[in-house]
Amino acid sequence: MRYLTAGESHGKELTTIIEGVPAQLPLTKEDINESLLRRQKGHGRGKRMQIEKDLVDITSGVRHGYTLGSPISLVVKNDDYKHWTDIMGEDPLTEDVKLRRVVTRPRPGHADLNGALKYGHRDMRNVLERSSARETAARVAAGAVAKTMLKQLGIEICGYVKEIGGIRAREIDLPIRERQTISEQSPVRTLDKEIEQQMMDKIDQTKKDGDSIGGVAEVYVEGMPAGIGSYVHYDRKLDSRITGAVVSINAFKGAEIGIGFEAAHKYGSEVHDEIAWNEERGFYRKTNRLGGFEGGMTTGMPIVVKGVMKPIPTLYKPLQSVDIETKEPFNASIERSDACAVPAASVVMEHVVAFELAKAILEQFPNDRFPVLKEAIEAYREEVRCF
Numbered sequence: 001m002r003y004l005t006a007g008e009s010h011g012k013e014l015t016t017i018i019e020g021v022p023a024q025l026p027l028t029k030e031d032i033n034e035s036l037l038r039r040q041k042g043h044g045r046g047k048r049m050q051i052e053k054d055l056v057d058i059t060s061g062v063r064h065g066y067t068l069g070s071p072i073s074l075v076v077k078n079d080d081y082k083h084w085t086d087i088m089g090e091d092p093l094t095e096d097v098k099l100r101r102v103v104t105r106p107r108p109g110h111a112d113l114n115g116a117l118k119y120g121h122r123d124m125r126n127v128l129e130r131s132s133a134r135e136t137a138a139r140v141a142a143g144a145v146a147k148t149m150l151k152q153l154g155i156e157i158c159g160y161v162k163e164i165g166g167i168r169a170r171e172i173d174l175p176i177r178e179r180q181t182i183s184e185q186s187p188v189r190t191l192d193k194e195i196e197q198q199m200m201d202k203i204d205q206t207k208k209d210g211d212s213i214g215g216v217a218e219v220y221v222e223g224m225p226a227g228i229g230s231y232v233h234y235d236r237k238l239d240s241r242i243t244g245a246v247v248s249i250n251a252f253k254g255a256e257i258g259i260g261f262e263a264a265h266k267y268g269s270e271v272h273d274e275i276a277w278n279e280e281r282g283f284y285r286k287t288n289r290l291g292g293f294e295g296g297m298t299t300g301m302p303i304v305v306k307g308v309m310k311p312i313p314t315l316y317k318p319l320q321s322v323d324i325e326t327k328e329p330f331n332a333s334i335e336r337s338d339a340c341a342v343p344a345a346s347v348v349m350e351h352v353v354a355f356e357l358a359k360a361i362l363e364q365f366p367n368d369r370f371p372v373l374k375e376a377i378e379a380y381r382e383e384v385r386c387f
């Protein structure tokens, strides 16, 4: 299974094409819309999210609520496009618009300058339109299809916020359903009610100061069978695929599995999870410090992945940069931006991880027809339990 996305931030629409989804998987647009709307929520976002109402149109690959096995295309309209037709439409730019709206001032921390150097664009709008995290709506749409498949295979996934601007959530051990409900109700999508208000205050203060903040999101998965992924080749190691997918999200700078970087200063006896066995579960680990992975394969324990998001680069508080035409230094000033998008990004992270998990499952089991896949996974789970 693979996917491509297309679309500019202020263009007409975003398109996602997913290839390799098995036939006969029950799939409706409500499954996808729920995810899209969740991505739009979260304290700290700017005015753009009040303009958009992300709803999907499934334009191919699904009939009467079931996938066909053919490519699935998903379209999400940009409601903001109507305000940008002179700049983003098909007609040539008028001189007046050129003077007013050509972007020659790169923002530190965004893709503007590198993209201009690479593709030779002197109007950096040609870069920022595609480098914008608006594209994450299209990725969430793909992930929602993957999540729908995983759910029907008994695999549940949830993303939430662990830290915003230095305010950390406590470690709270909850079953997946509670994680889903609690994070959903939280305006900052955290599981820790006690620090929720502090996180919001921090975001509000940062916004007042014209600055931005980042944080840490976590994704938790229950129900993945042991032995998904492989140790035999570098590009089949599922932990590396997942962390790669996390770092591919706009503004994500790192990812860790389980205790991650903490392992650097602990003894082996404090890190590795002891193996146990009982009739009901088969083999399991007594603890889960390694976050559900050993040797690039799932252990059957919950998967725990964290991702760190840097602060948003577009700041009201100006940072120094240099105009690419005049070569004069200037202080960047902006019209609108998110102050903190970690809550929204936790939803994006949930969906990119879901896609990688679903893809790994489809590589390992019969993947043409969903009912056959489901049976094969059930048989495999039983085989592993009785091993």
Ligand SMILES: Cc1cc2nc3c(=O)[nH]c(=O)nc-3n(C[C@H](O)[C@H](O)[C@H](O)COP(=O)(O)O)c2cc1C
Pocket: 046, 109, 110, 111, 131, 132, 133, 136, 249, 250, 251, 252, 310, 312, 313, 314, 336, 337, 338, 339, 341, 344, 345, 348
């Ligand atoms: C959900 C989400 C919303 C974002 N919103 C903004 C924004 O409003 N302004 C901005 O400058 N960057 C925003 N970003 C981050 C930029 O897209 C990102 O920093 C940029 O593409 C450069 O990529 P890099 O930070 O990964 O190097 C957002 C990221 C995410 C995941």
Ligand SMILES: C=C(O[C@@H]1CC(C(=O)O)=C[C@@H](OP(=O)(O)O)[C@H]1O)C(=O)O
Pocket: 009, 046, 048, 049, 052, 131, 132, 133, 134, 135, 136, 137, 250, 336, 337, 338
């Ligand atoms: C549109 C989304 O996020 C955008 C991501 C983004 C960026 O530079 O990454 C910049 C902002 O866009 P605008 O300049 O139009 O206000 C965010 O709103 C979205 O998440 O759907």
